[in-house]
Amino acid sequence: MQIQATGLILHCRAGFESEVAAEVLARCEEHGFLGVVHSQPDTAIVRFALHDAVPWQSLLAITPFADWIFARERHAWIGSIADLPTQDRAGVIAQDLAVRGLRCGRVICEFADTNAAKEVSGFLRRFTPHLEKALSRVGVLTPSETAPTLHLFFDTSAACEIGLSAPGDASPWPMGVPRLRMPRGAPSRSTLKLAEAFYALMSEKERDKSLRAGLRAVDLGAAPGGWTLQFAQRGVHVTAVDNGPLSAEVLATGMVEHRRADGFTWRPPKPVDWMVCDMVEQPARVAVLMADWLVKGNCRRTIFNLKLPMKKRFKEIAHCRELIDKRLREQGLRYTLRMKHLYHDREEITAYLTLI
Ligand SMILES: C[S@@+](CC[C@H](N)C(=O)[O-])C[C@H]1O[C@@H](n2cnc3c(N)ncnc32)[C@H](O)[C@@H]1O
Incomplete structure (x- = not known):
């Protein structure tokens, strides 16, 4: 029937x-x-x-x-x-x-x-x-x-x-609605946002491939270090970029290098496996930055937050998607982009962008 x-x-x-x-x-x-x-x-x-x-x-x-x-x-x-x-x-x-x-x-x-x-x-x-x-x-x-x-x-x-x-x-x-535990030593609840993003936005195969010990990540707007900790606890080395202080417990993992710099201009000397970004900024400005890291070969994949405007939020996100699409397609790059208003998100959404 x-x-x-x-x-x-x-x-x-x-x-x-x-x-x-x-x-x-x-x-x-x-x-x-x-x-x-x-x-x-x-x-x-x-x-x-x-x-x-x-x-x-x-x-x-x-x-x-x-x-x-x-x-x-x-x-x-x-x-x-x-x-x-x-x-x-x-x-x-x-x-x-x-x-x-x-x-x-x-x-x-x-x-x-x-x-x-x-x-x-x-x-x-x-x-x-x-x-x-x-x-x-x-x-x-x-x-x-x-x-x-x-x-x-x-x-x-x-x-x-x-x-x-x-x-x-x-x-x-x-x-x-995920039931996730706060990891020990987490300095902020926002750590759960990245933990949720790994499960909500990535397949098991993608996680196995790209969340392995020994990889390198950059965290833009890292302080106090909740996102950085997610990587450090998986054995991923992190360069945490923020003018603000990182929590002592996050630094004590021994996996983290703190750079006091502007996340919009700082770039790594060598390509890294990951870049994540939780800077509070205009969503279109963040979207353009994310695409630029991929185009310049600074990283292969990224998870980032887009802070939502008060009105016409769905339209603003569609605009960010178009900006990313235009930039990557102009360079002949193929990509996957997934976006979600996660359970742990409030006035923002979280996105996963990777080259394929
Ligand atoms: C929402 S908090 C990040 C929280 C972090 N993801 C965590 O889990 O603990 C945003 C951070 O972005 C930083 N930030 C904002 N604009 C920045 C910029 N242009 N360069 C570097 N950091 C910036 C702020 O200092 C702030 O610490």
């Missing part, structure tokens, strides 16, 4: 609903999927309702998950179940999904990342094991690496929305 999608459900940081709305409309309209966005400020959820239903795989295929910027997670929206009884909710959901002919390899029960949804999250922690059993009993859930993932989104414990994503085409973490 071909399962139809009636739209998309997208998770984001509360306060960024209008960025997701701009993104989903731009992406869907470009592919001729017309519809309307339903979103309320600070709900951390955006719904896109199609005018005409389409096979769920074709809707997700317009943009692989890795290419979404403001959506932390997204899935095809295939229906809703309302008025769940307080007794045997799991049985009712399982029956409903069985009648729809749904088969999945994994189920994720989701809620919005807001304070208001804390109660639902507590309910789901207790409810999910019962639901998994009920879904297995009716043959909807059969553990598999290749079958779709079922997303059940709960606004309250009395109703849920049903979604699907393809394995490998979703966030590595439920609802796009």
Whole structure:
């Protein structure tokens, strides 16, 4: 049975609903999927309702998950179940999904990342094991690496929305929320941003190849040293460029050389494997600098932050992407560029740019 999608459900940081709305409309309209966005400020959820239903795989295929910027997670929206009884909710959901002919390899029960949804999250922690059993009993859930993932989104414990994503085409973490531990000796929470970026923006193969002991990195705008520490703890030597002080614990790793210099003009004497940049500056200025490092052969890959303007953020990011594209293509360089509003990002996004 071909399962139809009636739209998309997208998770984001509360306060960024209008960025997701701009993104989903731009992406869907470009592919001729017309519809309307339903979103309320600070709900951390955006719904896109199609005018005409389409096979769920074709809707997700317009943009692989890795290419979404403001959506932390997204899935095809295939229906809703309302008025769940307080007794045997799991049985009712399982029956409903069985009648729809749904088969999945994994189920994720989701809620919005807001304070208001804390109660639902507590309910789901207790409810999910019962639901998994009920879904297995009716043959909807059969553990598999290749079958779709079922997303059940709960606004309250009395109703849920049903979604699907393809394995490998979703966030590595439920609802796009990573649970990362602060590394010992970390001088700032921003260390988690780079840790998340390594997982959210790079494949396992890319990580294995480029996060190895003995490599060299430059960190522009490094102080107090949270990003530098991520490399140092992986055995990567770092030149940390910043006029501000680095934390004593970061320096004590023995892997770090501190340069008091301007990150916009300083360049390494020899090419390095990595450059990362967390300087607070105009996003277009940072984008041009990143492309220039690659063009001049100063590094092969970079992770950087683009601080967001107050308005038209999706448009500003598209502009930064164009600046990078123009510069690299003029030089005949082929590249991969991935951008995401990470869980640990606030008024910025994080990007990974590498030559291929
Ligand atoms: C957000 S903080 C970096 C935090 C760092 N990534 C961490 O994890 O600890 C931004 C840093 O950029 C530095 N910065 C801003 N403009 C700079 C420039 N032109 N050259 C060098 N550093 C700069 C600031 O001194 C500040 O320490």
